[in-house]
Amino acid sequence: MYLGIDLGTSAVKTVLVDDAQRVIASESRSLATVSPQAGYSEQDPAQWIDVTFATLDALKATHPGELAAVEGIGLSGQMHGATLLDASLRPLRPCILWNDGRAALECRILELRWPALRATTGNKAMPGFTAPKLLWIAAHEPDIFAATKLVLLPKAYLRLVLSGEAIEDVSDASGSLWLDAARRDWSDAALAATGLSRDHMPRLVEGCAPATTLRGELARRWGMAGQPIIAGGAGDNPAGAVGIGAIRPGTAFVSLGTSGALLAPTSTIAANPDRAVHTFCHAIPGMWIQAGAILSAASCLAWVARLLGVTEAELLAPLGSRPQAPSPVSFLPYLAGERTPHDDPVVRGMLDGLSHGTDRAAIVQAVLEGVAFALADCRDALASAGIAIAEADVIGGGSRSPFWLSVLANVLNVPVHCFAGGEAGAAFGAARLGRLAVTGEAIDVVCTRPQRIETFEPDAELTDAYAKRLPAWRELYRPRH
Numbered sequence: 001m002y003l004g005i006d007l008g009t010s011a012v013k014t015v016l017v018d019d020a021q022r023v024i025a026s027e028s029r030s031l032a033t034v035s036p037q038a039g040y041s042e043q044d045p046a047q048w049i050d051v052t053f054a055t056l057d058a059l060k061a062t063h064p065g066e067l068a069a070v071e072g073i074g075l076s077g078q079m080h081g082a083t084l085l086d087a088s089l090r091p092l093r094p095c096i097l098w099n100d101g102r103a104a105l106e107c108r109i110l111e112l113r114w115p116a117l118r119a120t121t122g123n124k125a126m127p128g129f130t131a132p133k134l135l136w137i138a139a140h141e142p143d144i145f146a147a148t149k150l151v152l153l154p155k156a157y158l159r160l161v162l163s164g165e166a167i168e169d170v171s172d173a174s175g176s177l178w179l180d181a182a183r184r185d186w187s188d189a190a191l192a193a194t195g196l197s198r199d200h201m202p203r204l205v206e207g208c209a210p211a212t213t214l215r216g217e218l219a220r221r222w223g224m225a226g227q228p229i230i231a232g233g234a235g236d237n238p239a240g241a242v243g244i245g246a247i248r249p250g251t252a253f254v255s256l257g258t259s260g261a262l263l264a265p266t267s268t269i270a271a272n273p274d275r276a277v278h279t280f281c282h283a284i285p286g287m288w289i290q291a292g293a294i295l296s297a298a299s300c301l302a303w304v305a306r307l308l309g310v311t312e313a314e315l316l317a318p319l320g321s322r323p324q325a326p327s328p329v330s331f332l333p334y335l336a337g338e339r340t341p342h343d344d345p346v347v348r349g350m351l352d353g354l355s356h357g358t359d360r361a362a363i364v365q366a367v368l369e370g371v372a373f374a375l376a377d378c379r380d381a382l383a384s385a386g387i388a389i390a391e392a393d394v395i396g397g398g399s400r401s402p403f404w405l406s407v408l409a410n411v412l413n414v415p416v417h418c419f420a421g422g423e424a425g426a427a428f429g430a431a432r433l434g435r436l437a438v439t440g441e442a443i444d445v446v447c448t449r450p451q452r453i454e455t456f457e458p459d460a461e462l463t464d465a466y467a468k469r470l471p472a473w474r475e476l477y478r479p480r481h
Helices: 045-062 064-068 104-113 117-121 130-140 142-147 154-163 188-193 216-221 236-243 298-308 312-319 360-383 402-412 422-439 460-475
Strands: 002-007 011-017 023-030 072-077 083-085 150-152 167-169 203-205 210-213 229-231 253-256 260-266 278-281 288-294 330-332 350-352 392-395 416-419 452-456
Touching (some): 002 422, 045 154, 104 117, 104 130, 154 167, 167 210, 236 253, 260 360, 298 360, 312 360, 402 416, 402 460
Parallel strands (some): 002 072, 072 229, 167 203, 253 392, 392 416
Antiparallel strands (some): 011 023, 210 229, 253 260, 260 288
């Protein structure tokens, strides 16, 4: 038996997977995010621990026998968050998250201070990444910076609590701007540019490698027969790729979670930082992932639901299973700024084309279309790096909506596929990494593609209608700086 734990932004999801790769049980608990100022986004690391432990306590109550048989644990996590620890390994402040936009000035400073940044990391300095956040801390909270002895990404902090060791995998580390992406190792020049050294960093491992073991007292708490091995794990999107078998070139997938992304594994780095294409090491050795990322995806639908005081299901039900035509309303999904292709942390969302006749369904459809159009921007940015998308699998909470998947297929003009349980893709991928760390099996044997349950084909008429709308939608973007 294997556990996959996904420390997301809105929730922690934990899945229990057997040797036949069947999900035996799952538990999820919500997380809260705070915004002390406009454009800020933070979480208390103690909340991650409480919520993760709650999912495992629940699994012990419902599946004690299966939990007792767990041999391997894989961790997946939201990327880029800056968790700063003191000499006693206690958090010095709330974690600054991936969707925090405060460090825009520090990005410019970092690129001037270290001109080799883009060539070494494969990425452009953007506020969501970890390194600029440390420059912001140094400038605005110097006492905190001086007291910082260890900088961890969210799931590495969780691993520290679970095991007592500070370890990170290369996929998550490559979202920090401190990793030499080609060498899959920390860059001393990158660390020096932010006033840090390797002493401030966790030890690095590959995602499928054994990293450490669960603390004995925690194994006893959850009734485990031994101390399970904890794998290197992965950032949420690389873990999602492992979960759906997107481990080789020629595959692509869309993540429709709190944020969104269009991702493609590659056997060589195909960086295009000028268009804000992200380069990450894959959780699979010798592989990388090129990604276009948007900061708000399913969170846009959650925003509308919260605004109107209804559930997301109530918003989606009247839309049916597929669009008849594009909505007369347009929506820019930049509720937290945007990454690909704009790299604009201060731009904000917009509803355009409202009239007295606009109803709720038109607004909801526009929100779904706006996210799809933003993913079309990601598609075109990837194309400029030489990566063509012929079809795409979809994971994340948004994959539960047939209407949204139909919109996506027609906007991207490619077949879109979904899986059973696709919303738990990262946690399932983490469980696969936990298994690989224990068994040492061939990666291709374990990381197979799950059965697709439905394919959404583009419709020529709708595809043409959306293609005509896309240029006008793009014209709505106006930089605010």
